[in-house]
Amino acid sequence: xxxxxxxxxxxxxxxxxxxxxxxxxxxxxxxxxxxxxxxxxxxxxxxxxxxxxxxxxxxxxxxxxxxxxxxxxxxxxxxxxxxxxxxxxxxxxxxxxxxxxxxxxxxxxxxxxxxxxxxxxxxxxxxxxxxxxxxxxxxxxxxxxxxxxxxxxxxxxxxxxxxxxxxxxxxxxxxxxxxxxxxxxxxxxxxxxxxxxxxxxxxxxxxxxxxxxxxxxxxxxxxxxxxxxxxxxxxxxxxxxxxxxxxxxxx
Numbered sequence: 001x002x003x004x005x006x007x008x009x010x011x012x013x014x015x016x017x018x019x020x021x022x023x024x025x026x027x028x029x030x031x032x033x034x035x036x037x038x039x040x041x042x043x044x045x046x047x048x049x050x051x052x053x054x055x056x057x058x059x060x061x062x063x064x065x066x067x068x069x070x071x072x073x074x075x076x077x078x079x080x081x082x083x084x085x086x087x088x089x090x091x092x093x094x095x096x097x098x099x100x101x102x103x104x105x106x107x108x109x110x111x112x113x114x115x116x117x118x119x120x121x122x123x124x125x126x127x128x129x130x131x132x133x134x135x136x137x138x139x140x141x142x143x144x145x146x147x148x149x150x151x152x153x154x155x156x157x158x159x160x161x162x163x164x165x166x167x168x169x170x171x172x173x174x175x176x177x178x179x180x181x182x183x184x185x186x187x188x189x190x191x192x193x194x195x196x197x198x199x200x201x202x203x204x205x206x207x208x209x210x211x212x213x214x215x216x217x218x219x220x221x222x223x224x225x226x227x228x229x230x231x232x233x234x235x236x237x238x239x240x241x242x243x244x245x246x247x248x249x250x251x
Contacts, residue, residue, distance in 0.1 A: 017181030017239035023074040027149040032081040036098040048086040063137040066104035096183040106155040107135035107188040116197035116221040123217035131231040155189040164207030197221040
C-alpha cells in the first residue's frame with residue numbers, strides 16, 4: 001500500500017502539520033555527528049548546569065534524533081544520530097534552530113473497543129501537565145545488534161511502563177501513522193485495548209496508584225474534537241487527533 005495522507009483539517013493547517021500512513025518503518029542507527037551540538041558545546045554545558053541546578057532529577061542520557069528520512073512506496077526510512085539529552089533539550093528550548101535534524105519519537109494511539117481514544121497526562125518532567133499519546137524517546141534499549149530499531153517494540157515497552165497495559169491487553173493494527181510538524185516527527189503504533197474506555201481507564205488508574213513515581217497522573221478519553229480542545233494537548237497530538245476525528249476514519 002502506498003503512503004497516503006489521511007484527509008485534511010483546519011487544525012492541521014493551523015499548525016502546518018501532516019499525517020501519513022505507512023506500512024512499515026525502518027530506522028537505522030548511524031555514527032552521524034551533530035555539528036550543532038559541537039559548535040554550541042560550551043553553551044550546552046552552561047545551560048545544563050543551570051537546568052540541573054533547578055531540577056536535580058534530570059539525567060543526561062543518550063537518545064537518538066532523526067538526521068534524515070524519506071517516505072517511499074509506503075515505507076518510512078530514517079537514519080538516527082546519537083545525541084546527548086542535554087544537547088537535545090538546549091536545541092528544543094531555543095526553538096529548534098537547526099532544521100537539519102528532527103525530534104523523532106514513538107507514540108501509542110490507544111483506542112478502547114468502544115472507539116474512544118485514550119491519552120495520558122504527564123505528571124512531571126519536561127512535559128509536565130500535558131495530555132498526549134503515551135510514548136517516548138528512542139534510546140539504546142531500542143537498538144539491536146545490527147543497529148536497527150524496532151519502533152513497535154519501543155512503543156509497546158513505553159506503554160507498559162507508563163500504563164501497565166501489556167500485549168495481552170492490546171491488539172496491534174498494521175502500519176504506522178506518521179505525524180510531521182515542524183521539527184517533530186511522531187511515529188504512532190495503532191493499538192486497540194481490551195475493554196471499553198471506562199474499563200481501561202480504571203485498569204490504568206489502579207496501576208498508577210501502586211507506583212511510587214508514576215510517569216502519568218491521569219488517563220483521559222476523547223471521542224470528539226470538543227474533548228480535545230478542552231485539554232492541554234501538544235501540537236503534534238492535536239494534528240493527529242484532528243485527522244482521526246475530523247476525517248471520521250474507521251476505528
